[in-house]
Amino acid sequence: MKSLIMKLSFSFALIISLAFVSCAQNNSKQDTSAPKSQTANTEKIKIPIDGMVCSACQSSVRKTIKSLNGVKEVEVSLENRNAIIVFYPNLIKTEEIQQAVNKGGFTAGKPQQVKQ
Numbered sequence: 312m313k314s315l316i317m318k319l320s321f322s323f324a325l326i327i328s329l330a331f332v333s334c335a336q337n338n339s340k341q342d343t344s345a346p347k348s349q350t351a352n353t354e355k356i357k358i359p360i361d362g363m364v365c366s367a368c369q370s371s372v373r374k375t376i377k378s379l380n381g382v383k384e385v386e387v388s389l390e391n392r393n394a395i396i397v398f399y400p401n402l403i404k405t406e407e408i409q410q411a412v413n414k415g416g417f418t419a420g421k422p423q424q425v426k427q
Contacts, residue, residue, distance in 0.1 A: 353383055355397045355427045356405060359420035360412060363389050368417070375415045379403055395425060 363369055369389040376385045376394060381402030386395045396408060405422045412419035 352399060352401060353397050353427070354400050355395065355425040356408075356422040357393050357395050357425050358405075358409065358412070358422045359393050360387070360417050361392065361420070362417040363387075363392060365389070371415060372412060372417055375411050376408060379408060379411055382408070397427075 360372055363372060366389060369387050372394060373385050373387040376382055376387070376396060379398075381399045382396060383399065384397040388394070394412075398408070409419040409422070
């Protein structure tokens with residue numbers, strides 16, 4: 312009986328220690344999409360996009376742009392046929408955003424600065 316209690320106690324202690332280690336690792340992970348020193352250095356642009364005819368097109372353009380490293384926020388309007396993008400200019404250039412949209416089968420026009 313003593314042996315069983317010892318085994319259960321050891322198993323319980325092992326489970327508790329693994330839980331603490333797991334929690335500590337989860338807390339140490341940080342968002343690497345944009346370093347904190349760059350959060351204040353964003354730009355906002357509006358790009359006209361031709362070729363969108365339905366909500367699936369709108370969703371495709373949004374996902375394409377959002378997947379780019381350095382893009383913080385994306386709003387795509389099917390009605391206005393444009394995308395408003397907040398991004399980190401030191402991580403991505405407007406030309407790269409345009410190229411990604413064009414590769415997706417749409418036509419990205421000339422970007423215009425938008426006041427934040």
